[in-house]
Amino acid sequence: xxxxxxxxxxxxxxxxxxxxxxxxxxxxxxxxxxxxxxxxxxxxxxxxxxxxxxxxxxxxxxxxxxxxxxxxxxxxxxxxxxxxxxxxxxxxxxxxxxxxxxxxxxxxxxxxxxxxxxxxxxxxxxxxxxxxxxxxxxxxxxxxxxxxxxxxxxxxxxxxxxxxxxxxxxxxxxxxxxxxxxxxxxxxxxxxxxxxxxxxxxxxxxxxxxxxxxxxxxxxxxxxxxxxxxxxxxxxxxxxxxxxxxxxxxxxxxxxxxxxxxxxxxxxxxxxxxxxxxxxxxxxxxxxxxxxxxxxxxxxxxxxxxxxxxxxxxxxxxxxxxxxxxxxxxxxxxxxxxxxxxxxxxxxxxxxxxxxxxxxxxxxxxxxxxxxxxxxxxxxxxxxxxxxxxxxxxxxxxxxxxxxxxxxxxxxxxxxxxxxxxxxxxxxxxxxxxxxxxxxxxxxxxxxxxxxxxxxx
Numbered sequence: 001x002x003x004x005x006x007x008x009x010x011x012x013x014x015x016x017x018x019x020x021x022x023x024x025x026x027x028x029x030x031x032x033x034x035x036x037x038x039x040x041x042x043x044x045x046x047x048x049x050x051x052x053x054x055x056x057x058x059x060x061x062x063x064x065x066x067x068x069x070x071x072x073x074x075x076x077x078x079x080x081x082x083x084x085x086x087x088x089x090x091x092x093x094x095x096x097x098x099x100x101x102x103x104x105x106x107x108x109x110x111x112x113x114x115x116x117x118x119x120x121x122x123x124x125x126x127x128x129x130x131x132x133x134x135x136x137x138x139x140x141x142x143x144x145x146x147x148x149x150x151x152x153x154x155x156x157x158x159x160x161x162x163x164x165x166x167x168x169x170x171x172x173x174x175x176x177x178x179x180x181x182x183x184x185x186x187x188x189x190x191x192x193x194x195x196x197x198x199x200x201x202x203x204x205x206x207x208x209x210x211x212x213x214x215x216x217x218x219x220x221x222x223x224x225x226x227x228x229x230x231x232x233x234x235x236x237x238x239x240x241x242x243x244x245x246x247x248x249x250x251x252x253x254x255x256x257x258x259x260x261x262x263x264x265x266x267x268x269x270x271x272x273x274x275x276x277x278x279x280x281x282x283x284x285x286x287x288x289x290x291x292x293x294x295x296x297x298x299x300x301x302x303x304x305x306x307x308x309x310x311x312x313x314x315x316x317x318x319x320x321x322x323x324x325x326x327x328x329x330x331x332x333x334x335x336x337x338x339x340x341x342x343x344x345x346x347x348x349x350x351x352x353x354x355x356x357x358x359x360x361x362x363x364x365x366x367x368x369x370x371x372x373x374x375x376x377x378x379x380x381x382x383x384x385x386x387x388x389x390x391x392x393x394x395x396x397x398x399x400x401x402x403x404x405x406x407x408x409x410x411x412x413x414x415x416x417x418x419x420x421x422x423x424x425x426x427x428x429x430x431x432x433x434x435x436x437x438x439x440x441x442x443x444x445x446x447x448x449x450x451x452x453x454x455x456x457x
Contacts, residue, residue, distance in 0.1 A: 034395040039350045039381035040338055047336050047366055049264055049328040053255030053303065057320045060250035060306065061221055065243050067236040068214040071095035074232070082227050086245070090219045093230065093242055097215035104208035111201035118194045125187050132180040139177055142170035223247035251307040251316050252288070255324045256300040264328030265290065271305045271326045273316070283307055283316045287326065335376065336369040341384045348383040348390050349376065350398050355383060357392035 075094035080086065146166040152158035226244040230236060253273065257265060265287065273283040285307035294301045305324050309315040316322075341347050342362065348355045360374035376382070381398070383390065390396070 034353070034397050035386045035389060036397045036399055037350065037355070037383045037390075038385040038399045040341060040384050042335060042337065042376060042380040042382055043378045044333045044335060046330040046332050047334055047369060047371065049331050050366060051257050051261040051265065051326045051328065053257045053324050053326065055253045055255040055305075055322060055324065057251050057253045057307075057316055057318050057322050059223075059246035059248055059318045060252045061223065061247040062318075063220060063245060064241050065092065065217060065220065065245060067095065067217070067238060067240045067242055069095060069100065069211045070237050071097070071099070071215060071235070073230050073234045073236065073242075076228070076230075076232060080225060082225055084225045086219045086223065086225060088219055088222045091216055092219055092225075093217040095215040095217070095236065097212045100208050100211040100215065104205055104212065107201050107204035107208055111198055111205060114194050114198035114201055118191065118198065121187060121191055121194060125184065128180055128184050128187075132177060132184065135173060135177040135180055139170065139173040142166065142173045146170045217242055219245065221247055222249075246318065248315060248318065249309055251285075251309060251318060253285070253305040253307070253322050253324060254302050255305060255322075255326075256298065257303050257326065259294045259299045259301060261326075261328065262290075262294070262301060265303060265326055266328075269326055269328065271324045273305065273307065273322045273324045275320045275322055277320075281314050283312050283314075283322075285324070331366070331371060334363075334371050335373065335378070336366070336371050337382050338384050339365060339368055339370045341382050341387070342370055342372075343387055347372075347376065348387065348392075350381040350383050350396060353395055353397065355390045355392065355394045355396050 072095065073093055074096045077091055077093075080090075080092060086092065146163070146169075149158045149163045149166045153160065153163050223245050224247070226246055228243045229241040230243070236242065267287055267290065269287045271285045271287060273285060274281065285305040287303050288306035289304045291302035291304075303326065305322075305326070307316055337347060337360075342360070345361070346357050346359050349358050350356075358375040358380075360372045360376060363371045363373060365371070383396070386396075
């Protein structure tokens, strides 16, 4: 026990001696290095003017095929179902036509009867005209005989009874002639009535024939069946839906564009489209028409983008909610900087190894770029990185290579990349004249495109 106490005392003594004799460490201050920044070479250039709008894609031709006659569906061709493609004039369904066939037969029978009566009327007219000619000759004979007997009566060579009989015969022949003439005069009205009956029956026959044709329901244009509304055995009425179909060859997208863009958007202007659910697919269309008026509440107007699916690698489907970027005439010889380089109303310019704060004014935003004026000029190198730690006059180290408006760049050395300009976006805008920029957040004041696609820093 005593030995353990001695060992512990010796250990504590040694530890105290080590602590008391340890050397003091000298404190040194490491020099702080200036941040490495990337810069954007400022120069005049042409920037494509673009405007963004949103809208739902719809088929350019879409219809509900309805029944034009009443009847029972007796046939739907095999292979035609929801989603089937059909050519123009293809038979989509058949309606029972027997009632209309009977109507046709009845109308044709009545028409034939009217034509037969017209033929009999022609014969009757010929006979009456011949009879009238005979009666008229008899009238002349009776009148001559009446005149002769009257002369004889005056010479007392004929009796009064003979004169009266010849006068009566003359009157009867005249009456007969008048009756025949009246019958002939009535023939045109009888003919008109028969012709009207014939034409009415002919119209009934034509309508019955048309209804028989309507019993065969055909595709009004080449397209795709969306949905059948009937099945075999169903009875349809006039105007009742049979199926919905659409043509997906041409797709139209009504989009809302800001009123300020109206002077720069023209018919046939090119448009690039994409949807959030398919970021890997891009479609191309053109403005086909523009609404004549501007909405006074939203200060927007409608433009209609038409897409020809035959020209697309992947067809665009109706129903997609689409973002459309429409190009207008270039902004010529303007100064532009990456939007991320702007802090409030100023930018930082690299002057040798210092950062200088310069005041600017944003005229408008175009995708990843801001069109600016102010205390800057071509040749200035706009700082685009490490902006959150810069102050006016701060010491900096400039990266080896500038980022330029035409999108050319080299590897960037070091630095904070949170605010670096997207050089690929700049290249796409300037080289291809069309770009699908990355999404930003914020408001859109000062921008030409105020429809929701672009944002300010």
